[in-house]
Amino acid sequence: MSPTLHNRPSGTMTGGRALAEMLRLAGSGPMFGMGGFQLLPFYDAVGPVGLNHHLINDERCGAFAADAYARVTNRPGICDGTLGPGATNLVTGLVESLNGGIPIVAITGDTNRMHSWKNMTQESRQVEILRPAVKELIRVEMTARIPELVRRAFAVATSGRPGPVLLDVPEDVAHGTHEFAPEAFIIDEATLKAPARRIRPDRTDIERAAKLIAKSKRPLLLTGGGIHLSEAWNALTRFAETQSIPVAHTMSGKGGIACINPLSVGLFGRYSRIANDLIEASDCLIVIGCKLGEIATKRFALPPSHIPVIHLDIVAEEIGRCIPAEIALWGDARAGLEDLTDALSDSGATARATRADYVAEVAPRMRAWEDDAAPRLNSRDRPVHMARLCRELDRTLPEDAILVADGGFAGHWTGLLYDTKSAGRSFIPDRGFASIGYGLPGGMGAALAALDRPVVAISGDGGFNMTLGELETARRVGCGLTVIVVNNAASGYVKALQHAMMGGRYQSADLNEMDYAAIARTMGCGGIRVEDPEALSPALRQGMEERDRPTVIDVVVTRNPGQMLPAVDNRTVEIKRGDRVA
Ligand SMILES: Cc1ncc(C[n+]2csc(CCOP(=O)(O)OP(=O)(O)O)c2C)c(N)n1
Numbered sequence: 001m002s003p004t005l006h007n008r009p010s011g012t013m014t015g016g017r018a019l020a021e022m023l024r025l026a027g028s029g030p031m032f033g034m035g036g037f038q039l040l041p042f043y044d045a046v047g048p049v050g051l052n053h054h055l056i057n058d059e060r061c062g063a064f065a066a067d068a069y070a071r072v073t074n075r076p077g078i079c080d081g082t083l084g085p086g087a088t089n090l091v092t093g094l095v096e097s098l099n100g101g102i103p104i105v106a107i108t109g110d111t112n113r114m115h116s117w118k119n120m121t122q123e124s125r126q127v128e129i130l131r132p133a134v135k136e137l138i139r140v141e142m143t144a145r146i147p148e149l150v151r152r153a154f155a156v157a158t159s160g161r162p163g164p165v166l167l168d169v170p171e172d173v174a175h176g177t178h179e180f181a182p183e184a185f186i187i188d189e190a191t192l193k194a195p196a197r198r199i200r201p202d203r204t205d206i207e208r209a210a211k212l213i214a215k216s217k218r219p220l221l222l223t224g225g226g227i228h229l230s231e232a233w234n235a236l237t238r239f240a241e242t243q244s245i246p247v248a249h250t251m252s253g254k255g256g257i258a259c260i261n262p263l264s265v266g267l268f269g270r271y272s273r274i275a276n277d278l279i280e281a282s283d284c285l286i287v288i289g290c291k292l293g294e295i296a297t298k299r300f301a302l303p304p305s306h307i308p309v310i311h312l313d314i315v316a317e318e319i320g321r322c323i324p325a326e327i328a329l330w331g332d333a334r335a336g337l338e339d340l341t342d343a344l345s346d347s348g349a350t351a352r353a354t355r356a357d358y359v360a361e362v363a364p365r366m367r368a369w370e371d372d373a374a375p376r377l378n379s380r381d382r383p384v385h386m387a388r389l390c391r392e393l394d395r396t397l398p399e400d401a402i403l404v405a406d407g408g409f410a411g412h413w414t415g416l417l418y419d420t421k422s423a424g425r426s427f428i429p430d431r432g433f434a435s436i437g438y439g440l441p442g443g444m445g446a447a448l449a450a451l452d453r454p455v456v457a458i459s460g461d462g463g464f465n466m467t468l469g470e471l472e473t474a475r476r477v478g479c480g481l482t483v484i485v486v487n488n489a490a491s492g493y494v495k496a497l498q499h500a501m502m503g504g505r506y507q508s509a510d511l512n513e514m515d516y517a518a519i520a521r522t523m524g525c526g527g528i529r530v531e532d533p534e535a536l537s538p539a540l541r542q543g544m545e546e547r548d549r550p551t552v553i554d555v556v557v558t559r560n561p562g563q564m565l566p567a568v569d570n571r572t573v574e575i576k577r578g579d580r581v582a
């Protein structure tokens with residue numbers, strides 16, 4: 001336990017001050033919220049204790065920003081909302097973190113308990129509304145217990161499968177005072193970053209898995225966001241390389257190994273380059289830190305049931321939920337990969353020789369895919385083709401850049417086509433809940449987490465409209481973020497589905513034609529409108545050069561709903577009743 005005694009406050013202070021002191025001891029980064037009466041003592045204390053708190057224009061966006069901060073750093077992101085609508089506005093953002101396994105400590109004000117349930121203004125059953133949105137909801141009933149319960153919040157947020165923890169603080173607890181001893185202010189440093197602790201899979205299970213892998217001719221790694229939470233990048237790369245096993249990834253798992261690593265076979269699931277074909281032809285699937293949900297399995301059509309699955313996950317009950325696992329490895333991804341590498345260390349050379357032909361298939365398959373996709377990837381179309389936009393991102397973003405992708409098409413297109421140049425979480429899509437509106441606030445959280453790295457967010461125009469107010473926040477905070485607005489003047493995904501499945505009967509799918517670059521300029525930000533694909537790369541460079549204000553690049557893309565789905569090609573899909581095409 002640390003820190004040392006001299007760093008600890010003591011004496012009589014408000015609950016709000018005690019909360020701020022604990023967050024300071026936890027080394028908390030930028031936090032995002034909107035105040036109200038209940039948490040005023042906390043707001044009053046953040047400045048004096050040296051915390052970095054930013055007013056947000058919508059609490060949901062505060063939670064999104066905290067989520068992205070946590071994805072970049074693996075340290076709990078912090079957000080807050082006041083009593084009532086402030087608290088309930090957090091729900092969508094917190095569910096993103098819950099489903100994504102992202103460590104968050106959220107704080108809400110609540111009614112003064114002297115008057116609760118007497119029609120207090122803004123009162124609701126907020127604890128009940130928020131409880132299923134978080135890993136644990138901690139109701140703080142005594143000012144004196146604030147340090148202990150903040151400790152608990154960090155421990156829960158970063159242990160096991162990380163997640164959001166909510167501290168619900170009644171007004172009288174925040175405003176009330178207590179005489180604290182310095183010993184109260186301690187926090188376990190291990191809990192300040194996920195994973196707080198690592199657990200290794202059972203030895204016997206590792207040996208069984210190693211035997212199955214050793215005899216497999218075409219094993220394939222299927223990796224999810226758990227790789228990033230466990231910081232298992234090196235362990236994964238080493239395991240894949242020493243055993244000659246190709247790696248496919250989900251959208252959240254991109255960057256488990258560098259996309260440009262010859263063993264990377266790209267995205268699998270709803271959209272895929274070559275990975276789905278390799279899954280079909282595999283004889284052993286090694287699933288790591290991946291829930292195998294709807295998108296990863298193409299609505300549970302993948303993988304074929306005859307292929308044995310080894311499933312390593314930090315949540316034991318997640319294993320076998322969607323796809324039965326032949327071998328269940330319960331534990332931390334990095335630890336499990338290290339143990340598998342060790343268990344197979346003697347057979348590495350043999351494995352590499354046996355699988356030489358197999359891994360040699362990857363490059364020509366990728367080339368064939370690339371040849372097929374080239375007309376789209378290099379398209380000179382005006383309006384801009386989405387594949388070309390992704391290609392320009394790929395070419396222009398430097399190795400250390402972070403790309404944050406919004407919930408609509410933006411995430412799927414870049415998930416399929418954007419290549420990370422090194423291992424690590426440098427592609428951040430909000431796949432926990434896939435809400436639109438994450439791009440801008442998520443980009444801001446990522447930019448504040450990585451001040452020296454270029455951060456680009458890509459969002460649909462619908463998603464951007466939803467959270468446009470945060471451009472004011474990003475401007476005020478001085479955030480050198482580049483936001484690409486994929487301007488198709490539509491709720492595109494919906495329109496494309498109506499095109500494919502409803503015979504082109506479009507309902508509530510069109511947006512107004514807008515110039516988002518002009519709007520951005522009016523708000524004191526940079527704004528560049530791009531209609532010619534050749535202008536994409538210079539615009540991106542210009543955006544990334546701005547270090548202390550955001551730049552919006554408004555990219556006019558196709559308005560043709562027949563060209564919107566991210567399959568890179570544009571085949572007509574045959575649809576049977578009840579099908580979901582994308
Ligand atoms: C909060 C929320 N509401 C609805 C949806 C369903 N949805 C998925 S994609 C999409 C279209 C979003 O439009 P836009 O942001 O412009 O992206 P585009 O698909 O046009 O690229 C919608 C409405 C969602 N993901 N999140």
Ligand SMILES: [Mg+2]
Pocket residue numbers: 460461462486487488489490491492
């Ligand atoms: Mg759109």
